[in-house]
Amino acid sequence: MEKQEIQSKSHVLAIPVPAQGHINPMMQFSKRLASKGLRVTIVIFSSKVLKHTRRLGSVEVVTVDFVSYEGKLSSDDYSKQFRAAVTRKLPELVAELNNSSGHPINCLLYDSHLPWLLDTARQLGLTGASLFTQSCAVDNVYYNVHEMQLKIPPEKLLVTLSRLPALSPLEITDLPSFVQGMDSESESESEYSLLLNHVVGQFLNFREADWIFINTFNTLEEKAVNWLDSQRSVKPIGPMIPSFYLDRQLEDDKEYGPSLFKPNLDGCMEWLDSKETGSVVYVSFGSMAALGEEQMAEIAWGLRRSDCNFLWVVRVSEKKKLPSNFVEESSEKGLMVTWSPQLEVLAHKSVGCFMTHCGWNSTLEALSLGVPMVAMPQGLSLKKR
Structure with missing residues (x-):
């Protein structure tokens, strides 16, 4: 199929978590998709980037004013407010983009930390694709917690964990912090529960999404990728960094793009x-x-x-x-x-x-x-x- 024909039929709307570490890989993946002939629009809910529509290469960037994420995703209030804002605004955005672009959106690409967006995609008649921005090894641990193959917290007397598939034997202290159990000195029980549910919640509709993409590559995490792929089809698409530092297949791709921070370039x-x-x-x-x-x-x-x-x-x-x-x-x-x-x-x-x-x-x-x-x-x- 010719690139022009693909572009005429496919328009992807991408929504990252409004944190720099999530915006960057979503932006790079959007550029890669656009280079294959798809039309891509990325929407960033943040008050820290330019509040108007612009283009970054072949990707259209839309910013929506919202209080930026600054390590506050663990706040129940913040999460609820963000979800409410996105759920309310998204149908309007889709309608506006459909009318203005001439290419109706047919796929919603969302950060895995926002699994509820798959429900929104279905309501809007769109396919849904989830992008996991963490390592596949970490994904495997959280998946096993979600599937109740790993107890939370692990037994303190168990020195080595050898039952997690495709991973080397682990000490309890090697596990992600939320899997180890609550730190009573620094976390309340409600805060700990919220954080744990958030990271494990990435897998709530893991099998229902049309596509799962992971920012990793086989050479780095072959066993972890293959095992997760055996649970449902996943696609490693990393490393998602600007093409200038990798294969140079994308023209003028030396920076990620929208930034919530101003680099100190003075000297x-x-x-x-x-x-x-x-x-x-x-x-x-x-x-x-x-x-x-x-x-x-x-x-x-x-x-x-x-x-x-x-x-x-x-x-x-x-x-x-x-x-x-x-x-x-x-x-x-x-x-x-x-x-x-x-x-x-x-x-x-x-x-x-x-x-x-x-x-x-x-x-x-x-x-x-x-x-x-x-x-x-x-x-x-x-x-x-």
Whole structure:
């Protein structure tokens, strides 16, 4: 079938979770679909990106004003408000796009963390496709929890878990944090239950979706992918990073696209240019991970005493946790920025290693660019990575 004929029949509407780590892979997948001749529109519910329709290459980007996700998806109120807003707005958007584009939408591509969108797709007469943005190994763990093959919490006396298919034997502490059981010191029972139900809820209608896509690739997770595929058909489509850093099949695809953060470009790349090859430690813990003051201090003094050059991304909300005068006293060896063009940084010859929170996007970027990682897992499911 000719590309033009495919395009005339297919229009995909993509909806990511409004968090940078979810927008990025959805945006890249949208670009890939568009390159195959499909018409693709991505809708971002956020108050932090441009509030008008625009195009990014072949993908139409529509932004809808909504309070941005900033690690608040665990809030019951936020989740309910987001669901209500999307459910209310989506039929209007579909009607508007159908009228304006001349190509009726026939597929809803949604983040796996928004499984209720499959019901909306059915109500609108659309097919539904789910994109899982985490590793397939983590997907397998959550799937087994959903299917009640893994008890929550696991028996504390069981030292090694060998019953999870397609995964190496695991210690309890290797499991995603929500599978280990509630941390009574930091979580209420209701909050823990909400978080667990959210991540496991990705599989509520796992078998009903028309397609399941996973941001991974067979060479990296062949056994995990094959096992999940035996439960129902899944398609690995990763790594979803800009084509410039992979196969260069997409023209002018060097950036992800819409960003909730403003990269600090003032002197960042020039500073890297001034450093010797492989001499810089790049430190970034993503868009949501929040470290404690003691952790921040340990990292700060570790970097200082290593006598290595370092580029450290510290979000504005985290700056107050830095030791007093650390920025000024470390200026000879280190550069602190509030956000960075991470792919450009990782691809730079002066970067010798990447200290990371093990977010899946960051992990795939480092693997794709061949940058050694120092792992400091943070967040929902990162230990398993």
